[in-house]
Amino acid sequence: MENLSNLNWENIGSKDTRSGFGDAIYELGKEREDVVALCADLTGSLKLEKFADEFPNRFFQIGIAEANMMGIAAGLATTGKVPFTGTFANFATGRVFDQIRQSIAYSEKNVKICASHAGITLGEDGASHQIMEDIALMKTLPGMTVINTCDYNQTFAATKAIAEWEGPVYLRFGRPKVPNFTPKDYKFKIGEALLLKEGSDVSIFATGHMVWKALEAAHALVEQGISAEVINIATIKPLDRDAIIESVLKTRCAVTAEEHQIIGGLGESIAGFLARNFPTPIEMVGMNDVFGESGTPEELMEKFGMGTKDIIEAVSLVIARKQF
Amino acid sequence: METIISLKAMGSQVRRDILRMVHGAKSGHPGGSLGCVELLVALYFDIMNHDPDTFEMSGLGQDVFLLSNGHISPAWYSVLARSGYFDIAELATFRKLNSRLQGHPATHEGVPGVRFASGSLGQGLSCAIGVALGKQLDEDENLVFVLMGDGEVQEGQVWEAAMFAGSKNVDNLIAIIDFNRKQIDGSTDDVMPLGDLKSKWETFGWKVLEMKGNDLEEVIDVLRLATLETGKDQPVMILMHTEMGFGVDFMMGTHKWHGVAPNDEQLQLALAQLNETIGDY
Numbered sequence: 001m002e003n004l005s006n007l008n009w010e011n012i013g014s015k016d017t018r019s020g021f022g023d024a025i026y027e028l029g030k031e032r033e034d035v036v037a038l039c040a041d042l043t044g045s046l047k048l049e050k051f052a053d054e055f056p057n058r059f060f061q062i063g064i065a066e067a068n069m070m071g072i073a074a075g076l077a078t079t080g081k082v083p084f085t086g087t088f089a090n091f092a093t094g095r096v097f098d099q100i101r102q103s104i105a106y107s108e109k110n111v112k113i114c115a116s117h118a119g120i121t122l123g124e125d126g127a128s129h130q131i132m133e134d135i136a137l138m139k140t141l142p143g144m145t146v147i148n149t150c151d152y153n154q155t156f157a158a159t160k161a162i163a164e165w166e167g168p169v170y171l172r173f174g175r176p177k178v179p180n181f182t183p184k185d186y187k188f189k190i191g192e193a194l195l196l197k198e199g200s201d202v203s204i205f206a207t208g209h210m211v212w213k214a215l216e217a218a219h220a221l222v223e224q225g226i227s228a229e230v231i232n233i234a235t236i237k238p239l240d241r242d243a244i245i246e247s248v249l250k251t252r253c254a255v256t257a258e259e260h261q262i263i264g265g266l267g268e269s270i271a272g273f274l275a276r277n278f279p280t281p282i283e284m285v286g287m288n289d290v291f292g293e294s295g296t297p298e299e300l301m302e303k304f305g306m307g308t309k310d311i312i313e314a315v316s317l318v319i320a321r322k323q324f
Numbered sequence: 325m326e327t328i329i330s331l332k333a334m335g336s337q338v339r340r341d342i343l344r345m346v347h348g349a350k351s352g353h354p355g356g357s358l359g360c361v362e363l364l365v366a367l368y369f370d371i372m373n374h375d376p377d378t379f380e381m382s383g384l385g386q387d388v389f390l391l392s393n394g395h396i397s398p399a400w401y402s403v404l405a406r407s408g409y410f411d412i413a414e415l416a417t418f419r420k421l422n423s424r425l426q427g428h429p430a431t432h433e434g435v436p437g438v439r440f441a442s443g444s445l446g447q448g449l450s451c452a453i454g455v456a457l458g459k460q461l462d463e464d465e466n467l468v469f470v471l472m473g474d475g476e477v478q479e480g481q482v483w484e485a486a487m488f489a490g491s492k493n494v495d496n497l498i499a500i501i502d503f504n505r506k507q508i509d510g511s512t513d514d515v516m517p518l519g520d521l522k523s524k525w526e527t528f529g530w531k532v533l534e535m536k537g538n539d540l541e542e543v544i545d546v547l548r549l550a551t552l553e554t555g556k557d558q559p560v561m562i563l564m565h566t567e568m569g570f571g572v573d574f575m576m577g578t579h580k581w582h583g584v585a586p587n588d589e590q591l592q593l594a595l596a597q598l599n600e601t602i603g604d605y
Contacts, residue, residue, distance in 0.1 A: 036461070057461065060457065062488060063484075063487070063488070065481075065485075065487070065488065067446075067447075067450065067480070067481040067484055068450045068453075068481060068485050069450075070450070071447050071448075071451045071453070071454060071481070072450050072451070072454035072457065072485075073454060074440065074451050075450070075452060075453060075454015075455040075456070076454040076455075077454070078381060078382065078383065078439050078440070078451070078454065078458065079382050079383065079454075079455055079459065079461075079462060080384070080458070080462075081458055081461065083454075098444055098447075099447055099481070102441050102442070102443065102444045102447060103447050103451055106430065106431075106432065106441040107430075107439075107440045107451075108432065
């Protein structure tokens with residue numbers, strides 16, 4: 001686990017995570033001839049314009065045909081290219097699960113499946129587009145690495161890191177502008193948790209857009225006399241098991257926070273691991289087995305139980321359940 | 325190149341391999357496998373630029389073949405083994421535990437010659453396009469071949485791929501459809517009529533050729549013609565008219581042998597119709 005708990009967490013200027021992806025892949029395009037990008041009619045949404053303009057021979061516009069895009073990416077990977085596919089998380093996973101399963105994961109292709117507009121913070125477009133099941137789908141595939149980034153800087157760093165990683169990766173990020181707070185220059189280490197704040201009463205394991213809310217919750221909990229440890233699990237698979245054990249050995253209880261269905265999400269991964277190794281009271285903050293609806297990102301996060309106050313409530317519940 | 329006589333002898337041996345593999349596994353797909361023997365023998369022993377001894381996943385500097393209709397794996401495994409990718413003795417492990425020769429082709433076990441898993445239909449053409457685009461980036465003038473079943477083109481992804489390749493000038497690609505007009509549940513006309521495939525692919529921007537797929541001389545001639553049609557700003561499709569179960573009288577003219585293994589008696593009846601030309605594995 002990388003320890004960044006000495007840092008003072010503040011928003012250095014809200015930005016969308018997808019721009020972190022777009023800026024990083026443009027840099028990768030300049031650095032590496034083998035990096036290619038594919039897009040299914042969402043070049044602007046994925047912030048791929050700069051890559052497409054600068055490297056037209058390495059950019060493939062596939063049209064609204066995501067299944068074909070996954071297959072073409074698998075083919076390009078076979079020839080030694082490092083393909084990054086770009087579309088919305090909904091169309092990058094649920095629509096093409098079998099293509100990813102057979103042509104990419106089972107065929108062991110070095111494809112980077114990059115997905116924007118994940119989760120309910122997609123907002124006004126409504127539940128058709130708000131996929132909250134994508135982590136569940138991707139983490140079940142053998143050999144698939146699953147990453148959900150929390151801000152612009154982390155998305156930028158993760159995009160650079162997955163280019164160096166051999167094997168298929170699902171990289172999940174979002175649409176709205178959210179606080180940007182992780183260090184600009186840090187090197188993303190796949191599979192390594194980030195200790196954001198040390199604490200002794202409860203471990204909060206958060207991923208994606210919920211990480212900032214977890215920091216807000218931890219700050220608020222200080223006033224209640226509760227010392228919360230905040231750990232960012234950006235890599236959901238493979239899970240940083242050492243970091244999880246190390247933290248709960250100290251705190252003896254945990255809250256997980258994610259913008260995803262509780263069923264099949266990060267919380268279940270952590271709970272499953274702890275149940276087998278160190279049974280620990282856990283509360284899970286996430287989507288509770290329902291579909292979303294239209295609204296602003298903040299309205300939706302609050303309505304569906306993924307606000308800062310929901311983390312605070314979960315902390316109270318789980319501390320009350322502690323045995324010792 | 326091999327002589328036609330020796331290629332025909334190879335075909336007979338491959339058919340024996342298919343029957344013995346499926347019989348040995350007590351499962352598999354003999355019908356389509358038998359129908360595609362001439363194509364695979366022609367590709368691997370005559371048409372394709374490939375070297376089993378220097379097989380690499382990237383396929384750089386060589387032609388690349390993909391099997392999209394993965395259920396005819398017995399035919400492909402036999403041809404791969406007979407052309408030197410691995411020992412023919414390994415054919416006896418087909419569909420058995422700890423074998424590299426999975427029921428449907430896979431890369432995980434590291435069998436030489438296989439670059440993609442297949443079995444779930446409709447995906448191979450997209451993968452082939454990706455390899456073709458990779459070759460274009462690498463300025464590698466070798467070709468990509470992909471075989472599909474005719475029932476397989478009922479999958480929507482095939483037409484996504486058809487539209488892409490036809491409109492984006494993927495002209496280092498030769499696709500072949502095994503047009504035997506049969507699928508698991510019956511004839512394609514009964515299950516889901518394919519319509520006029522030639523005009524459909526032409527409308528999607530492809531150069532379309534046709535051939536009698538169980539006539540070895542014609543297969544070689546048309547494959548050569550197809551290679552001459554590459555590099556002309558459009559992909560090439562060959563509609564390959566075959567007979568499911570070709571070479572074994574009681575397996576022809578029916579869809580019943582799509583995915584059924586012969587019993588001991590049926591195996592002997594079938595093998596009696598096919599000369600052991602090179603030697604059984």
